[in-house]
Amino acid sequence: MEFKISDKMRNMKPSIIREILKQMSDPTLISFAGGNPAADSFPAEDIARFSDELLRQDPVAALQYSVSEGVPSVREAVRAFANRRERVAKENDGVLITSGSQQILDFAAKCLCNEGDVVAVENPAFLGAFNAFRSSGARLAGVPMEDDGVNLAALEAVFAAPEKPRFFYCIPNFQNPTGKTMSLAKRRAVYALAVRYGVPVLEDDPYGELRIAGEPVPSIKSMDTEGAVIYAGSFSKILCPGMRLAYCVCDKKLMAAFVVAKQCSDVHTNVWAQRVCEAMLTRTDMDAHIREIRKIYAAKAALMMEQLDEKCPQVRYTRPEGGMFIWGTLPEGADMPAFVRECLARKLALVPGNAFMVDEEAPCGSFRMNFSTPTPENIVKGVSVMAGVLAAQGL
Ligand SMILES: Cc1ncc(COP(=O)(O)O)c(C=O)c1O
Numbered sequence: 001m002e003f004k005i006s007d008k009m010r011n012m013k014p015s016i017i018r019e020i021l022k023q024m025s026d027p028t029l030i031s032f033a034g035g036n037p038a039a040d041s042f043p044a045e046d047i048a049r050f051s052d053e054l055l056r057q058d059p060v061a062a063l064q065y066s067v068s069e070g071v072p073s074v075r076e077a078v079r080a081f082a083n084r085r086e087r088v089a090k091e092n093d094g095v096l097i098t099s100g101s102q103q104i105l106d107f108a109a110k111c112l113c114n115e116g117d118v119v120a121v122e123n124p125a126f127l128g129a130f131n132a133f134r135s136s137g138a139r140l141a142g143v144p145m146e147d148d149g150v151n152l153a154a155l156e157a158v159f160a161a162p163e164k165p166r167f168f169y170c171i172p173n174f175q176n177p178t179g180k181t182m183s184l185a186k187r188r189a190v191y192a193l194a195v196r197y198g199v200p201v202l203e204d205d206p207y208g209e210l211r212i213a214g215e216p217v218p219s220i221k222s223m224d225t226e227g228a229v230i231y232a233g234s235f236s237k238i239l240c241p242g243m244r245l246a247y248c249v250c251d252k253k254l255m256a257a258f259v260v261a262k263q264c265s266d267v268h269t270n271v272w273a274q275r276v277c278e279a280m281l282t283r284t285d286m287d288a289h290i291r292e293i294r295k296i297y298a299a300k301a302a303l304m305m306e307q308l309d310e311k312c313p314q315v316r317y318t319r320p321e322g323g324m325f326i327w328g329t330l331p332e333g334a335d336m337p338a339f340v341r342e343c344l345a346r347k348l349a350l351v352p353g354n355a356f357m358v359d360e361e362a363p364c365g366s367f368r369m370n371f372s373t374p375t376p377e378n379i380v381k382g383v384s385v386m387a388g389v390l391a392a393q394g395l
Contacts, residue, residue, distance in 0.1 A: 012135055026347070030382040032369040033349035035176065035324055038300070041293045041372075042240045043280065050279035051272070062272040068262045069255075070097025070247075074274040077281040078233075078247045086222040088231055094255035096262070097269045101206055101234040101246035104258075105129045105169075106265075108202050108230060109136035111257040112166045120158045120165040120199070122150050124356035124366075126176045129169055129204065141165060142358030145175070147318070149182030152189050159197035167200040167230070172220060173208040174323025177356045177368040181321050184217050191223045200254075206234035206246075207323035209290050212298035214321040227251035235277055237324070238290055243273040297324070297372055300379060304371040307383035314395055315386070317369075324372040327353070330365045334395050340367055342393065348385040 054062045069075060075095045082088040082095070089095055098104050105128065113119060115137035121130065123142025130140060141158045144151045150170060158165060170190065172182035182190070194201045203220045221231035227250075234246040248258060262268065280286065304326060308317055317328045328350075330336055340352045353366030374382060 008135060008137060012131060029347045029349060030374060030378045030385070031349040032371075032374060032382055033351045034373050035370055036373045037237050037241065037324075038293075038296050038372050041296055043284070043289055046280060046284055047240070047243075047276055050276045050283075054272070054275050054279070062275050064271065066268050066271045066274075068259050068268045070095070070269060071271060071274045071278070074278045075247075077278045079249075081281050081286065082231075082233055082247065082249060085216070086218055088219060088221050088233075089249045090224065092227055092251055093249050094252040096248040096250075096255055096258055097274055098246045098248055098262070099266055099269050100236060100241070100244045101204065101232040101248075102128055102132065103262075103265065104230075104232040104246060104248045105132040105202070105204065106135070107248070107258045107261040108167060108169075109133040109138050110261050111254070112200070113138045118158075118161075118163045118165045120155065120168040121358065122170050122175065123358050124177055124353060125169065125171060126204065127356055130358065133169070138166070140358045143168075145178055145180060147180060149180065149186040150190065152186065152193070155190065156193055156197075159193055159199050164197065165199050167202050168194065169202045169204065170220075171204045171207075172217070173205055174210065174320050174325070176207070176323070177325055177351070177353065178327040179318045179320030179323055179325045180327075181214070181217065187217065187220045188223065191220050191228070194228050195226050201229045202232065203229055204232045206232070206237055208233075209238050210294060210297055210324070211322040212294055212301055212320075221249060227253075230254065238286070238293065239277060239280060243277065244270065245273050245277050294322075297322075300371045300374075300376065301326070303376055304369065304379050304383065307380055308386075311383050311387035312390060314390060324370055326369045326371060328367050328369055329353075330367075331395055332365070334365055334393070336365045336367060339389055339393060339395075342389045343385055346385050346389060348382045350386075 074097055079089045079095045109132055113136050117138055118141050119133045119138040120141045120143055122145055143155045143158055201220055221229040230250040232248055314331050315328045317326050337352055340350050343350050351368040354360045354364040
């Protein structure tokens with residue numbers, strides 16, 4: 001059979017990271033390329049216990065169809081969790097339980113964009129978001145990143161352009177891929193611009209709980225009095241990504257459209273996973289669990305930075321205050337793709353920085369390193385591989 005792939009999907013490429021990760025079946029490969037949580041961060045015993053209890057005591061509650069918004073008691077528990085330190089969900093906001101936050105990114109584009117519409121995005125930013133937006137026919141307007149978040153003048157220019165963006169996508173905490181955190185002043189300015197120009201903000205926050213240094217910065221959503229911010233939270237990095245559980249907090253009017261999108265997509269989020277998550281939120285000390293994850297990541301990030309300082313002083317890099325990523329930049333004039341290729345030939349996977357750019361073809365001297373997945377031993381070995389390649393390439 002000859003399949004005619006739709007115009008929409010024909011030009012979409014598979015994620016380069018997923019392609020690199022296919023090579024992970026090679027046990028000798030060290031990967032700084034993925035973005036997986038550390039395996040020892042999963043609360044597997046609690047999940048097994050709650051799952052077993054649920055299936056024995058109330059199997060129908062885990063196994064039956066449910067409502068598209070999310071199980072009501074789960075939505076309540078999630079709202080309380082999201083609001084425990086700051087007011088993320090306001091009176092006019094709904095909470096929608098989704099199959100990963102990737103689904104929220106997909107729904108935002110599906111519900112807010114017509115073919116050819118512009119979406120403003122931090123540049124670089126999360127590749128999965130770019131792909132989701134493009135699959136709805138959106139064109140991306142990249143706004144350059146600075147050390148404390150997006151460039152405000154460039155953002156305002158994009159907002160003021162004749163083709164006003166349908167929304168602005170940003171990752172204020174420990175951004176993927178740069179590890180950067182948007183300052184409080186910039187969050188306030190982004191919100192003010194969003195309101196002034198009538199451009200909603202899609203605030204993607206899967207890493208916000210994973211702070212390893214510095215002080216928490218209020219979310220943009222917590223400043224939202226106009227229903228201008230769509231907030232995406234996720235349990236992937238604080239419980240486990242295999243459960244595919246996330247939540248969207250946004251104005252109820254917009255949520256009504258998301259609910260219809262959900263019905264078209266997967267009807268509702270996995271009920272078993274929702275119920276187990278509810279038990280985790282209401283019957284365990286989630287903050288203690290999150291503190292343990294932070295400890296693991298703080299140690300791994302410190303080790304990777306120490307190794308980079310010692311063995312690769314010519315690589316400039318961001319010192320993340322949380323999350324999972326370090327963004328490295330080679331000396332001026334270096335051939336980054338050749339560096340990444342040679343590292344891979346020596347069994348170290350890195351992600352070339354241009355993969356996260358709106359224009360993948362533009363020159364880029366940066367690459368992304370992940371510190372949450374590799375073991376400490378492999379962090380040491382991997383940075384040694386980088387040092388060997390830098391020396392071999394005369395950098
Ligand atoms: C910035 C960002 N947003 C969203 C996601 C999707 O996460 P999930 O669908 O597992 O919640 C990821 C995954 O790595 C990410 O890095």
